[in-house]
Amino acid sequence: MRLSRKTRLLSAVLAPMLALTACSGGSGGSGGKTGGGTGGGDEQVKLTVWSWDGTVAEAVAGFQSANPNIKVQVANAGSSQDEYQALDNAIQAGSGVPDLVMFEYFAVPYFAIPGKLADLGEFGVDKLKADYVPASWSDVTVNGKVYALPSDYGPSAMFYNKATFDKAGIDKAPVTWDEYYEDAKKIRALGPDYYIAQDTGDIFFLLSLIWQAGGRPFKVDGTKVHIDFTDPNTTRAVAFWQKLLDEKLLNTKITGWSDDWNRALNDGTLATQTMGGWLTSTLPERAPKASGDFRVALMPQWTQGDKVGAANGGSSFGIPAAAAHKDAAFKFLEYFAHGGGLSSRVDAGAFVPNTTVLDNEAFQSKVNKYFGDQKVGAVLAEATEIVGTGWQYPPFFEWARTIYTDIASPFYTTGKGSLAGILQQWKQRCVQYGNEQGFQVD
Numbered sequence: 001m002r003l004s005r006k007t008r009l010l011s012a013v014l015a016p017m018l019a020l021t022a023c024s025g026g027s028g029g030s031g032g033k034t035g036g037g038t039g040g041g042d043e044q045v046k047l048t049v050w051s052w053d054g055t056v057a058e059a060v061a062g063f064q065s066a067n068p069n070i071k072v073q074v075a076n077a078g079s080s081q082d083e084y085q086a087l088d089n090a091i092q093a094g095s096g097v098p099d100l101v102m103f104e105y106f107a108v109p110y111f112a113i114p115g116k117l118a119d120l121g122e123f124g125v126d127k128l129k130a131d132y133v134p135a136s137w138s139d140v141t142v143n144g145k146v147y148a149l150p151s152d153y154g155p156s157a158m159f160y161n162k163a164t165f166d167k168a169g170i171d172k173a174p175v176t177w178d179e180y181y182e183d184a185k186k187i188r189a190l191g192p193d194y195y196i197a198q199d200t201g202d203i204f205f206l207l208s209l210i211w212q213a214g215g216r217p218f219k220v221d222g223t224k225v226h227i228d229f230t231d232p233n234t235t236r237a238v239a240f241w242q243k244l245l246d247e248k249l250l251n252t253k254i255t256g257w258s259d260d261w262n263r264a265l266n267d268g269t270l271a272t273q274t275m276g277g278w279l280t281s282t283l284p285e286r287a288p289k290a291s292g293d294f295r296v297a298l299m300p301q302w303t304q305g306d307k308v309g310a311a312n313g314g315s316s317f318g319i320p321a322a323a324a325h326k327d328a329a330f331k332f333l334e335y336f337a338h339g340g341g342l343s344s345r346v347d348a349g350a351f352v353p354n355t356t357v358l359d360n361e362a363f364q365s366k367v368n369k370y371f372g373d374q375k376v377g378a379v380l381a382e383a384t385e386i387v388g389t390g391w392q393y394p395p396f397f398e399w400a401r402t403i404y405t406d407i408a409s410p411f412y413t414t415g416k417g418s419l420a421g422i423l424q425q426w427k428q429r430c431v432q433y434g435n436e437q438g439f440q441v442d
Helices: 009-025 056-066 080-093 106-113 125-131 134-141 162-165 175-187 201-215 232-244 260-265 280-287 325-335 344-349 361-365 377-385 395-413 419-436
Strands: 045-050 070-075 100-106 149-161 220-222 226-227 270-278 295-298 311-318
Touching: 045 080, 045 325, 056 070, 056 325, 056 344, 070 100, 080 100, 080 106, 080 395, 100 106, 100 325, 106 134, 106 395, 134 149, 134 226, 149 280, 149 325, 149 377, 162 175, 175 232, 201 232, 201 270, 201 311, 201 377, 220 325, 220 419, 226 419, 232 419, 260 280, 270 280, 270 311, 280 311, 295 377, 325 344, 361 377
Parallel strands: 045 070, 045 100
Antiparallel strands: 100 311, 149 270, 149 295, 149 311, 220 226
């Protein structure tokens, strides 16, 4: 489950952010010259926005009040995969193309590289860059051009059950992965059902581990894609996780988001989850009996004293090149992703990568009852700030993530093979598929 499908943090944590309306800016303007009405004067413009993020609709009333000649209709075009297919179909048909579309970060290159998205540089978007954490801005930048604005984010963090840690004689969250390994053995010693974590082939977790270690297995330059899982930083991360699997320190039977997963989180036999910050909103629903037991910490580090993070999920909004009302679309985009509409989305539960939110005292100081009265916002704000930059996904990652599951499944069910071997098979399939799609992949 990705942030794009779980965008909400606890409302109790974020409600104070209503005050951000004043500091985030007004309705947002556009100096765009790409075409399409802006809704100025008596001109009537109707915008169609495709989004699976329910918080976007929260900004509509305020925007329409400030821009009465622009009417906004937010429609859910289905899951991310359904939406991407529908957009491709509309572009090919030459009709029904929406004015704004939601994209997971890894999907932006797929639409940007072949010219299906408008270059937001024509709207002077660079002036907004300072309001976003660097990693999120990098996620919407393709070949030096910005094609979307970040709308929500999933900094990787470690959610751990303090009660289980206490039971195992562990007095603090592991600061390094070496400490995590030692803690995994202590937790495993509690009994046959106890594990520090579970893994049944989550590619997003594995990639976040590689990301944090400094590996950059995907390099994209226009239509050229280079894939390499053999650099030292990547192999270091993969070998570490392989060691935990080999020593049976991880539960390979419980699948994330399953009923068994819920039970293990509830009873404390599953001690940690390293996922996107969006888990803050999901965990209380999944493990209500563990209220007060869980805490949130930064990802363990590869080197003592470092502070480097990664991301796991997140989404953005772009304007299709074939959209009819680009100026008005950007006006609304700026409003809900940066301007006066941002606070209404944060109040509704969106976790955003805007520095005006993350640096806000109300956000960072609010205690969270479920997490033992911890100031969760402060931890997630720091996790967002330290995400390593320079990460890239191949433009066909939507396909690639699905095929990874097919390749990895036999390893987790039979125990035969290795993560390194799986990644090499995955690379070969990606090279073949990418080249078939017209990219130059090696």
